[in-house]
Amino acid sequence: MEKDKLNNLRHTLAHLLAAAVGEIYKFDKIKLTLGPSIDNGFYYDIDFCGEKVADSDLKKIEDRMRKILPKWTEFEHKEISKEEATNFFKNEYKVELINEIADRGEKITVYTCGGFTDLCRGGHLENPSKEINPDSFKLDRVAGAYWRGDEKNKMLTRIYGLAFENKEELDAYLKQREEAEKRDHKKLGKELDLFTFSDLVGAGLPLFTPNGTILRDLLDGFVWELRKAAGYVKVDIPHITKKELYETSGHWEKFKDDLFKINTREEHVFAMKPMNCPHHTQIYNRKQWSYKELPQAYAETTKVYRDEQTGELGGLSRVRSITQDDAHVFCRLNQSGEEMRKIYKIVKTFYGSFGFILKPRLSLHDPKNMQAYLGTEEVWQNSENALRKIIEENGEKAIEALGEAAFYGPKIDFLAKDAIGRDHQVATIQLDMNMPERFNLYCINEKGEQERIVMVHAAIMGSIERFLAVLIEHLAGNFPLWLSPVQVKVIPVRENHNEYAKEIFNLLKENNIRVELDDEEANLGGKVRDAKNNKLPYWIVIGDKEIEANKVTLESRDAGQLGQMSKEELLSKFLEEIKNKK
């Protein structure tokens, strides 16, 4: 079925939903607002005027839809005047829409099917009773939604429905959703014992377990390894600051709702840092720099704190304590291209190593609206061309978003496509001409003059928490050997094999392999099952055969039985694989 027709089907179902709800809850007691087709189905936003509607009511609405459907044999449409429309609907939401349509000078049309009339621009099936398979749709859930998505407006009840061409496609979608749920990082995080939350500590404040901390440290180490090679140095800052720092940077105004504030006993106001750039500027500003000493590239993995609304929090994807692998490069404008090129390379290496497919997106200024930006047209053109060139050098073509740049500079965002086809916004490279202005950052140039510098913001993972969420779901918890909190488990078959097993265990441990010895008295099947459930990349079974041959039998999570090999072969295989981060 072509896209338009599917949209028409979904849109028609939105009408059917409204009709069914109207019959059950009585048209004069509720106010219908609007109901479009969406990605996997449709929804309708309804003001139930105080009546409660819950998920448990969906069944009866859905049944009513099926009952009405056979009577929906054709759509009639009619063009009416603004007055007629206003009189007909008598509902402030519809009237608002009608007025807007009239103001735009468009025709007002109403569509009627099975005796139900709704304001509508059109786009339906010719004969719903024939064209809609009653098994191909399903009401999904109810949710609150503000009228027109604005928090200041009244909260309406939104009923979501799923709809496809036929039952098979609906089932396929439901199955895919189940698959995604199996990968859910919140679920895997618990099963693999990576992180936890405590009601006492608070919402949005994740606590990382020993296993989770190994992951974080290794990921951060990987980023650092790449940065070190690019000339970065590490710095370290406190997590709080006087409010004056953010007044100077402009964040106090911009971030005021998101700041955790602290009152000191001497009645000064401090804040938990929501970002690191202002602190880092003060490290740069500790002395006067010659152009010969630039760039100064400061890296620091540290937490920032943002007072997000509780309803926005979720797993590791949206938290209140965020670990950023942050870095800021202080350099001259003409060096910024090269610096961004280095970062681009780091981003590609990092994400590429996990098998993400990266797509760059370039956010540009709008030349028609220069007053909205800092700096001259020429400076913007130059920096944007530099970014475009970097992307082209990498043989890629960016999606360009005009007018999407921040007022202080253009940026490259990266979208990473994961193993099940979802896009995630990950790293950002941002050129900043504002912060140096506000903090008066400069260097002394060749002519002995003070020259304004620029800053490049360069987080690779961005937030380690969010990156972990994306990575866990991308890999379905199957971390590569170098990242696995436990890399291999040695399993003796019987107690008399413990000694040899211990020897293997010690050999691996001495070589910094994260190895466990499972010499508990339990059956072999159970131990293997545990290794699989914990998604260990490898396990080694030791019994009579291995001791006799002075070898080990290795099995891999991904490659299955690898058979017997010598201890030396085992060790070099592991060390090689870890080194290559495969």
Next chain:
RNA sequence: GCCGUCGUAGCUUAGCGGUAAAGCACGUCAUUGGUAAUGACGAGACCAAGGGUUCGAUCCCCUUCGACGGCUCCA
């Protein structure tokens, strides 16, 4: 924050006006087992917290805390 669903042992869940049940995990004992669950026994929860209704509350009502799905798809 707002709407909806929800909070019962470490985990997954059952129960439901008369103070709680199961599987896994855990402990003890027996089993000497070659690749996804050996058996028996045992310990473990004042049912998120606080308040109310009731002779009596895990269950009903209120408040708070926390979790999940929405609040971006525009007749």
